[in-house]
Amino acid sequence: MIFIIILIIIKNEIKMSEEKVIVANKGLVRADFAFWVGQYLDKFYDGLENKKIMGNKCPKCGDVFVPPRKICGKCNVVIPLDENWVDLPETGTLMNFTITPYRINDRTSRKAKDWTIGMIQIDGSNTSVVYRLLNMEPEDIKIGMKVKIEWNEKTKGDPSDIKGFLKV
Ligand SMILES: [Zn+2]
Numbered sequence: 001m002i003f004i005i006i007l008i009i010i011k012n013e014i015k016m017s018e019e020k021v022i023v024a025n026k027g028l029v030r031a032d033f034a035f036w037v038g039q040y041l042d043k044f045y046d047g048l049e050n051k052k053i054m055g056n057k058c059p060k061c062g063d064v065f066v067p068p069r070k071i072c073g074k075c076n077v078v079i080p081l082d083e084n085w086v087d088l089p090e091t092g093t094l095m096n097f098t099i100t101p102y103r104i105n106d107r108t109s110r111k112a113k114d115w116t117i118g119m120i121q122i123d124g125s126n127t128s129v130v131y132r133l134l135n136m137e138p139e140d141i142k143i144g145m146k147v148k149i150e151w152n153e154k155t156k157g158d159p160s161d162i163k164g165f166l167k168v
Helices: 002-016 039-049
Strands: 053-057 085-088 091-100 115-122 129-132 146-151 162-167
Touching (some): 039 053, 129 162
Antiparallel strands (some): 053 085, 091 146, 115 129
16 A cells, blocks of 8 residues: 555656656565465364364374375375374474574564474374474473473464463
């Protein structure tokens, strides 16, 4: 909207005078966008909206994926969309972690307070998800420790439905 208004002003100025008008405009442009995540992730996000973790299982090797996948990377087998879904618990194991001022899903501030980000393998799955570790001091964090999902009160059916993970 702001851009459209500026363009109209520039056009009018060009029309009014015979001289060329050069306008420099510094600022941020907000660009909201939406995209289709595909049928597998769509089903997974529907689960998150209901505070449920759903994975899918390779029919050949039995690996369970969170988030779900269409094709098993190991076997190259297509996992049918309407089969092999597995309900998983809210608990998992911390596989690795890092402490960083960088935001994983937000570019607003890179000089803010440190966040602790963990790779968590949900119990019953063979893959890891990346989320914040909440209410933990660095000295409390141990690879292999058990953690549990902290849900956002209001869910929207997207990755932000999981606020992070707490120590069990
Ligand atoms: Zn497989």
